[in-house]
Amino acid sequence: MVKVAVLGASGGIGQPLSLLLKLNECVTELSLYDIVNSPGVAADLGHINTPARVTGYLPADEGLKHALTRAHLVVIPAGVPRKPGMTRDDLFKINAGIVRDLATGIAQHAPNAYVLIISNPVNSTVPIVVEVLKKHGVFDPKKIFGVTTLDVIRASTFSSEISGTDSRDVRVPVVGGHSGPTIVPLLSQISPPQSFTQEQIEKLTHRIQYGGDEVVKAKDGAGSATLSMAQAGARFASSILDATVKGKAGIIEPSYVYLEAEADKEHCANLKKTVDGLEYFSHNVELGPGGIHKIHGLGELSEHEKKLLAAAIPELKLSIEK
Numbered sequence: 206m207v208k209v210a211v212l213g214a215s216g217g218i219g220q221p222l223s224l225l226l227k228l229n230e231c232v233t234e235l236s237l238y239d240i241v242n243s244p245g246v247a248a249d250l251g252h253i254n255t256p257a258r259v260t261g262y263l264p265a266d267e268g269l270k271h272a273l274t275r276a277h278l279v280v281i282p283a284g285v286p287r288k289p290g291m292t293r294d295d296l297f298k299i300n301a302g303i304v305r306d307l308a309t310g311i312a313q314h315a316p317n318a319y320v321l322i323i324s325n326p327v328n329s330t331v332p333i334v335v336e337v338l339k340k341h342g343v344f345d346p347k348k349i350f351g352v353t354t355l356d357v358i359r360a361s362t363f364s365s366e367i368s369g370t371d372s373r374d375v376r377v378p379v380v381g382g383h384s385g386p387t388i389v390p391l392l393s394q395i396s397p398p399q400s401f402t403q404e405q406i407e408k409l410t411h412r413i414q415y416g417g418d419e420v421v422k423a424k425d426g427a428g429s430a431t432l433s434m435a436q437a438g439a440r441f442a443s444s445i446l447d448a449t450v451k452g453k454a455g456i457i458e459p460s461y462v463y464l465e466a467e468a469d470k471e472h473c474a475n476l477k478k479t480v481d482g483l484e485y486f487s488h489n490v491e492l493g494p495g496g497i498h499k500i501h502g503l504g505e506l507s508e509h510e511k512k513l514l515a516a517a518i519p520e521l522k523l524s525i526e527k
Contacts, residue, residue, distance in 0.1 A: 207450055208234040209442070210276040210315070212269075212307050213283025214261070215239035215246050217431035218323060218438065222282055223250060223259075225439035231446045232257040238272035239283070240264055269307070273314035277450070280442055281307055281334075284324040286429040288421070296325050297527065301333055308334040312341035319348045319445055319496055323438050327351040327383040328524035331461055331485060347496035350445070351461030353383045353487045354437035355430065359416045360390045363409055368399045375399075379413065379459055380487050380503060381517040382524065388414045389517050393507040406509060448492035457501070461487040467500040479503055481518045485525055 209226055213219045214237035227235055227250045235250070235257040237243045247261030262268030273279065284300035304324050311320060316338075324330050331351040338344035360377035368375075376396045381389035390413045392406055401409065412419070420430040441460070447453040463485055467473040479502065480486050491499040506514065 206233050206275075207231055207278075207446065208236060208276045209257075209278045209280065209446075210236040210238065210272050210318075212238050212272070212279065212281045212310075213324070215242035216282060216284075217286055217428050218282035218434050220246055221432055221435035222280065222323075222438050224253075225435060226280075226442060227253050227257050227259060228255055229439070229443055229446065230256055231443075231450055235259045236272045236276065237261045238263075238269055269310040270314045273310055273318070276315040276318045278321070278442060278445060279311055279315055279318045280321045280323065280438060282323040282434070282438065283307060286431070288426060288429070294326075297329055300324050300326070300330060304330045304333050305337055308337035309341070312338050312343050316341070316343035317345075317348075319350070319449060321350050321352050321438065321442060321445065323352045323434065325383070326524060327353065327461055328387060328485070328521055329527050331463070332525050335463055345496070346463045346466035349463060349466075350441070350490075350496075351383060351485075351487065352438050352441050353379065353388075353459050353461050354441045355434050356383065356388050356390070356413060356416075357459050358433065358437050358440075360392075360409075360413045363412050363416070364392065364395060364399065364401075367401065367405055367409065370397070370399070378489055378504075380489075381514070382485075382487055382521050383461055384524075385414050385520075386513075387517040387520045387524070389510060389513045390414075391504070391506065391510055393510060394504055403509070410509075410513065444492060445496075448498075449494055449496065452494060454493070456492045457489050458492065459487055460490045461485060462490060462497060462500065464500065466497040469499075472500075472502075476500060476502060480514075481522075483518065483521055483525065485521070 243261035365372035489501040
């Protein structure tokens with residue numbers, strides 16, 4: 206029995222994410238929680254003929270407790286979306302409290318679950334979840350993940366538009382964080398190898414970093430990246446389930462993680478040294494039965510990428526401290 210809980214299931218990301226999780230045949234129980242509409246979303250999804258039984262919960266009658274109890278995996282897309290003119294700092298003021306309260310629920314009712322954090326700003330919400338779980342004495346660094354997969358999906362899509370290759374076959378490591386200048390695409394490490402001019406690299410980098418703004422503008426005030434984010438979240442959730450339930454080895458996904466999750470202490474020290482002592486950073490992460498099996502290093506960086514990294518680190522420090 207594999208129970209997955211989605212916290213914030215009625216929102217712009219939550220609904221398509223819940224649909225994609227309902228289609229994942231590894232999931233036998235899908236538990237949806239939100240402050241409104243979750244029973245309706247659950248009823249709608251419940252008509253789809255895949256194995257997962259779907260239930261929806263509201264805050265009344267200990268809904269969060271029931272949604273989380275026995276959860277193997279918890280995905281958090283809860284919070285307000287970014288609107289035109291809003292900064293991630295504006296988002297923080299609203300979403301930080303929402304995430305803190307949901308993390309308290311996880312600590313109390315699903316302390317052993319794997320937790321995927323989508324709620325923005327991810328650079329700050331992941332540390333919030335970690336500190337709440339620490340406070341309750343149930344923190345396992347190998348089980349907490351900030352979902353940065355959308356940056357990698359965008360990097361594959363945008364680079365393929367230039368090279369003409371199939372975007373499904375392209376992988377670009379994207380490290381750092383999950384906002385603007387903290388997003389560092391390592392185009393020098395693109396697989397399969399491709400060559401870009403410096404001008405193309407700079408334009409691609411900017412588009413990957415600010416792809417979210419592109420969507421906010423195109424939706425003209427009606428929302429932010431919801432469908433692509435839902436697909437990114439479902440992809441990462443599927444990878445976690447493949448590693449922790451099916452026992453598949455060698456799965457590597459990018460994620461914003463607590464670097465102390467790396468079991469090899471010498472490697473952990475080196476990871477932190479390369480990012481000026483940061484405790485949190487997005488790396489390629491190898492998944493295993495316990496969650497994080499290994500955090501991969503940055504590899505060889507181009508001069509351009511070294512400059513991007515240098516610009517990202519101070520921003521990340523501020524987000525983590527906040």
